[in-house]
Amino acid sequence: MSNINGKWQQDNTYDAIVIGSGISGGWAAKELSEKGLKTLVLERGRMVKHVTDYPTMNFNPWDLKYADRVPQDEIDKHYPKQNRTGYTVRQGWKHWFVKDDEHPYTEVKRFDWIRGYHVGGRSIVWGRQSYRWSDLDFEANLKDGIAVDWPIRYKDIAPWYDYVEEWIGVSGSNEGLPQLPDGKFQPPMEMNCVETDLKGKVESKFADRKITMGRTAHLTEPTEQQKKLGRGKCQFRNLCMRGCPYGAYFSSNGASLIAAEQTGNMTLRPNSIVHSIIYDKEKDKATGVKILDAESKQEMEFYAKIIFVNASALNSAWILMNSANERFPTGLGNSSDQLGRNVMDHHFQVGASGNAEGFEDRYYSGRRANGIYIPRYRNVDAKSRQKDFIRGYGYQGGASREGWSRLIAEMNFGKGMKEQLHEPGRWTMGINGFGEFLPYEDNRITLNKDVLDMYGMPTLTMDVEIKENELNMRKDMQASAIEMLEAAGIKDVKGYDRNYGPGLGIHEMGTARMGRDPKTSVLNSWNQMHDVKNVFITDGACMTSAACVNPSLTYMALTARAADYAVSELKKGNL
Amino acid sequence: MNRREAIKRTSILLGGTLSASAMMGVLNGCKAEPSITWAPEYFTTDEGGLVEAIVGRIIPLTDTPGAIEAGVPQFIDTMMAGFYQEKEKNTFREGLKKVEEDAKAAHGKPFAKLSEEEQDALLTKLDQAAFADGVDRGTPDFFRMAKELTVLGFCTSEAGATEFLKYEPVPGDYKGCIPYSEVGAAWATS
DSSP states (O other): OOOOOSHHHHOOEEEEEEEOOSHHHHHHHHHHHHTTOOEEEEOSSBOOOTTTTOTTTTOOGGGSGGGGOOOHHHHHHHOTTGGGGSSSOOTTTGGGSOOTTTSOOEESSOOOOOOOOBTTGGGGTOOOBOOOOOHHHHTHHHHHTOSOOOSOOHHHHHHHHHHHHHHHOOBOOOOOBTTBOOOOOBOOOOOOHHHHHHHHHHHHHOTTOOOEEOOBSBOSSOOHHHHHTTOOOOOOOOOGGGOOTTOOBOOIIIIIHHHHHHTTOEEEEOSEEEEEEEEETTTTEEEEEEEEETTTOOEEEEEEEEEEEOSOHHHHHHHHHHTOOSSSTTSTTOTTSOTTOSOBOOEEEEEEEEEEOSOTTEEEESOOSOOEEEOOOSSSSGGGOOSSOSSOEEEEEEEEEOOGGGGTTSSOOTHHHHHHHHSOOOEEEEEEEEEOOOOOTTSEEEEEEEEEOTTSOEEEEEEOOOOHHHHHHHHHHHHHHHHHHHHTTOEEEEEEEOOOOTTTTSOOBOTTOBOSOTTTOSBOTTSBBSSSTTEEEOSGGGOSOOOSSOSHHHHHHHHHHHHHHHHHHHHTTOO | OOHHHHHHHHHHHHTSTTHHHHHHHHTTTSOOOOOOSSOOSSSOHHHHHHHHHHHHHHSOOSSSOOTTTTTHHHHHHHIIIIISOHHHHHHHHHHHHHHHHHHHHHHSSOGGGSOHHHHHHHHHHHHHHHHSTTOOTTSOOHHHHHHHHHHHHHHTSHHIIIIISBOOSOOOSOEEEEEGGGTOSOBSOO
């Protein structure tokens, strides 16, 4: 990748600037540079080169210090918030997450802000589940009379979903469901015996339910185009979060930034912390971006005709707030006062699990970094209407056989325990709900000038909570999970509602929403700021509602669509 | 020195991973003074010998490697040296002391010099106290720590994962429903 080489000192003007190199920034970089724009990508964190900068990717279990565990004093010092997931702070991948002591934020209410500051951002560690939205989602706010209407419908984004799915590679199976549109999929991964059995039983007992294989951004049958980029088939190692040496799952580092690099039009500049967007009152446009170089500690300015803001939902809002000026005293393009409001996530950690009997002589081989998916079935039509909540949820889950860790807390030792250790344990089956989180204006983030980060910049204060609709939905998410597993013959079914806090889904959305009216939204139907026409925001900030499916695929599709529009407007002389 | 090197070095010193323990099995009941062939970072040599004796009974050598052959004592030493905080380290150290005291009180000999039957009888008492129904498992307990560390260290070791469990670094494919006999052991990683 073309690192900075001094060229900018002579000429710090580009056609486009992209702020952020995560899943949406990588796409903006690829699309804009492929369309011929000289594109500067600013990334606040360090360089991470595909494969060569994945230090633990090929480690065996015995190569990881402390058997992959991180000492409590290190967690307490550096990762008290990043560790709230229970899985992010491990020897194998803690280097993909920020140190909380270096990057503080303030919680009026608990908010789990799990981040990685480096080239590729969270695209290295994302969950890879990739689902399309439907008109059920795009029409929901209008029908329910809450927040504002989405300015687009499924037909507007469908061709971009096609384009993105084919390019990134998504494996999955088409089911013909109106609430979860079909896509352009590579062959689905296999279900195991217990999952197949569950599918048959649930689908026969509940006419409105489907169990499908998780749709995931892993290559199962790479295209020529993907092979040319150096990407290969998934090897079923289930070490994705360490970075994939096969380039088998989609990440910015392993795909979109490589494509952008190959155009010769992209300059990638790591260690470039964006301070603000420069606004010219006379031109009524943004003219560039002011950064702090994290290494030299120098402030610098870069200029461009268009700016794509892809710093992730909360940081994109932060940049706009920190760009306040005389014309926009509360934040660039914030005449609607919606900037930083309507923070959403997906609420989850609620569901059920139990034991499956009858497959003791069966096992599996390979480690599948994927599970089954049960698409939404609540509030999808008149018949499925719920009285206690609007919107709905889907379940992600899977079956597996217990491994050696089951014996740690059992009485027994010696030869007898060793014999048990040698054998796999029971089959367990669990499903975990992911529910829609409504947009509430008072769920907001604000700029905090009293708490500064290690660079002396203001930080964020989070004031976000789940409310009655989410709490009611969670009761049904648990009850329905128990009901389904029991009906399918799973034994010892236990429901759970673990300690969910907003942000824990790592699907932050909504802080600069799209809408039809500049008075009530920040962005128009093309992810373009109503107030400042040459600024586009295509990360989670743009989302007008949250739906119940994983959002990254939609960010990528919206980014490709916005880039296409921005370039055509630029060519027409409108920007 | 990382763990892998530690294990390798140990096996070089032993001249083959199984010899020392195999001999201990043969010489059951007439053991030499406990001595270890590795240099602990945290434990004293005596403690290291006691840890070996205990983990060797938790996961003994059979026709496959046991905890000692898999480098579990060194793993526990590494965890004590860098992973645990004072409170947990003290729990473990006090626990070792108690095992030694119990061995001397019951048999007048250090734990490592007891017969396997005598060792197992002492450990069974600890196991029952640690894992019986109604036991508060939230409080630190020596035997729970020892067992967790032994199972964890063993199953994530190269010997445990590859010579006892089944380990495939690059499976290449996923088959969701195959006869168990085609695998024949639990997978080391999930």
